[in-house]
Amino acid sequence: MIVYLVRRFGQSLLAVVAMAVLVFMGVYAIGNPVDVLISPEASQADIAAATARLGLDKPLWQQFGIFVINAFQGDLGTSFVYGRPALDIILERLPATFELAMVALFLSVGIGVPLGVWAGMRPESIAGRTIMAGSILGFSLPNFWQGMLLILVFAVLLGWLPAGGRGQTTEFLGMQVSFLTLDGLSHLILPAINLALFKMSLLIRLTRANTREVCLQDYVKFARAKGLSGRRVVLVHILKNIMIPVVTIIGLELGSMLAFAIVTETVFAWPGMGKLLIDSINLLDRPVIVAYLMLTVLIIVMINFMVDVIYSFLDPRIRLSEMKG
Amino acid sequence: MTKLLEIRDLHTHFFTRDGIAKAVDGVSLSLERGQILGLVGESGSGKSVTGFSILGLVDAPGRVVSGQVLFDGTDLIAGGERLLRTLRGKRIAMIFQDPMMTLNPVLRIDTQMIETVRAHEDVSRDEALRRSREALVSVGISSPDERLETYPHQFSGGMRQRVAIAIALLHKPDLIIADEPTTALDVTIQAQILSEVQALCANSGTALIWITHDLAVVSGLADHLAVMYAGRIIEEGPTRDVIAQPMHPYTKGLIESVPRGKKHGALLSQIKGMTPSLLRLPSGCKFRPRCPRATAACEIEPALDVMDQGRRVRCVHPHTENYPEVLAK
Structure with a gap:
């Protein structure tokens, strides 16, 4: 197990390094931030001075070298726009996105998995077909349009919930969160649903397909032949077998929800990291973009690492073969 | 005394897109207590479906259309799912063909045995564990305590089938329906399992329906044959x-x-x-x-x-x- 973890950790590290190169090269290949930052009437000397001040006059490999050395000291660069460390700016916005993603994840798993199992157990029933039809809408309608429709129905027409913003926040485990106050919660619900809908549909389809497959297995029939209750057959024998693909998708999707909640955050004016990224791209604020992408890579790699560890708990066969290997 | 099992004019049909497949088309059978019945036929002859019909385990799109399955005088078809659940694993147990597939790969053996005990009897976990250990010993599994804590993939095929048989024996059922339980095993293991099952049934007075396509296997085991x-x-x-x-x-x-090895080089008919x-x-x-x-x-x-x-x-x-x-x- 330890060998497996160490090896898996090495792979994660390699992924981070590879991504650092790609991200840095990619971002530094586009546009010249000095053109955006400095006034159009600036003299040639002013432009040269600004370029030197931002360190953009050095060759690419030197810039990358400086970035790497600084990154090891926890410094991912200073924002061109705010003049503050890029990482600090991002981390300020992280709790809002994190909270949104967590609530969305909770909704999509809590609703998606049971509905998927239900539809998988009774694929021919009206309820099963309705769930499937709904899930097609869930991931074929564009995310921003779903968001706008949610605002139109629940905020504008019914007036039940606010259309945007974060509402009242309270401190929880050192983070500012919305879900502990009624006002915050009312602001949280719509964006969370918007972010969850796609993942929920995905989970419904995945869970349904896996449930149908597992239901045909002899061990399910054998479990029934042992006289177990239908509940135990579903909750233990079937559910535990479908959890591996479900955990994989949850892991991947949690990473993408954290990293790319951009559309939802934009539609609902949610002050998270996604909105910061859009603003930074518009201003060509390279350090913030790079820091954001590096943080994202780190989060996704970490989640995948955790998913692999969870696998080994879910499936004894993985545990054993990896221990041997 | 009523017969242990009496199947009367059983019809189980599969409603497919291409038409109705009458997998079981008017089967009548009866079985005395402690008797061993060999149910023989080729693939698709309806022998397995007959077995599953008794326990109400026919998968969609199949359905028992008509007929009676009298178990100890009670009609299981009329009794429905509620009655069947109390009998499955308790008075009628089943052993399946492929031991690689019948045990749940992600649950430990002890979990799969204890749940079987507790599905029918309100006993403590320790008591259920004790009985599971006993059942494993009775099918010839050594060091049952270690075995209980392992997962199915750590067993060989023959061992898994022994575990499946042990599970079937947990409640000392009146009837075991064995659906080609030795087909997927090596010939040597096959012989061992056969003689053990025979001995176990003789000792406990359990009746057995042995479903197989292999006449050679069943002819040494069964009291009675039915060919489908x-x-x-x-x-x-x-x-x-x-x-x-x-x-x-x-x-x-x-x-x-x-x-039959009568003459070398002779063509088999x-x-x-x-x-x-x-x-x-x-x-x-x-x-x-x-x-x-x-x-x-x-x-x-x-x-x-x-x-x-x-x-x-x-x-x-x-x-x-x-x-x-x-x-x-």
Whole structure:
């Protein structure tokens, strides 16, 4: 197990390094931030001075070298726009996105998995077909349009919930969160649903397909032949077998929800990291973009690492073969 | 005393897009306490579906359409899911064909055994564990305590089938339905499992329905044989008699196609043709197109005629030459 973890950790590290190169090269290949930052009437000397001040006059490999050395000291660069460390700016916005993603994840798993199992157990029933039809809408309608429709129905027409913003926040485990106050919660619900809908549909389809497959297995029939209750057959024998693909998708999707909640955050004016990224791209604020992408890579790699560890708990066969290997 | 099991005119059909497949088409069988019945047939003859129908475990799109399954006098078909659940694993247990597939790969053996005990009896976990250990020992598994804490993939095929048998024995059932339990195993393991099951059933007075396509296996085990073809029973009788004098040309073909090592290089006889699709069965006798004895008279479906000595046969031209003198020899 330890060998497996160490090896898996090495792979994660390699992924981070590879991504650092790609991200840095990619971002530094586009546009010249000095053109955006400095006034159009600036003299040639002013432009040269600004370029030197931002360190953009050095060759690419030197810039990358400086970035790497600084990154090891926890410094991912200073924002061109705010003049503050890029990482600090991002981390300020992280709790809002994190909270949104967590609530969305909770909704999509809590609703998606049971509905998927239900539809998988009774694929021919009206309820099963309705769930499937709904899930097609869930991931074929564009995310921003779903968001706008949610605002139109629940905020504008019914007036039940606010259309945007974060509402009242309270401190929880050192983070500012919305879900502990009624006002915050009312602001949280719509964006969370918007972010969850796609993942929920995905989970419904995945869970349904896996449930149908597992239901045909002899061990399910054998479990029934042992006289177990239908509940135990579903909750233990079937559910535990479908959890591996479900955990994989949850892991991947949690990473993408954290990293790319951009559309939802934009539609609902949610002050998270996604909105910061859009603003930074518009201003060509390279350090913030790079820091954001590096943080994202780190989060996704970490989640995948955790998913692999969870696998080994879910499936004894993985545990054993990896221990041997 | 009522018979342990009496199946009366059972029909189980599969409602597919291409039509209705009558997998079990009017099967009647009965079984005494402690008796071993061999249910023999090719793939698709309906023998497994008959077994599953008894316990109400036929998967969609299949359904028991009509008939009665009287278990100890109670009709299981009429009793429905609620009654069946109290009997499954408790009074009627089942063993499946592929031991690689019957145990849940992600649950430990102890979990899978304890839940079986506790599904029917309100006992403590320790007591359930104790019984599980006992059952493992009874099927010849050494160091049961270690074995209980392992997962199915850590066992060989034969060991898994022993575990499955141990699970079936947990509640000392009145009847075990074994659906080709040795087909997927090595021949040596097959022989071991066979003799163990035979001994276990004899000791506990458990009746057994042994479903198989292998006449050689079942002839040494069963008291009584029923041969199925295309959803119907075509021949039935005491094992010794059926093997010595098969009356139905199909049974005769089956017996003659078993290698007996009489002469090196001699061709094995075989039954010509293939098992017909259940969706496109011939009229009259279903075996007619493959039968060496078929005549125009076979175009009308024969009934299951009762012969001497407790034999039944569904054939217009049964092999009754010299019968029953052959048996007297």
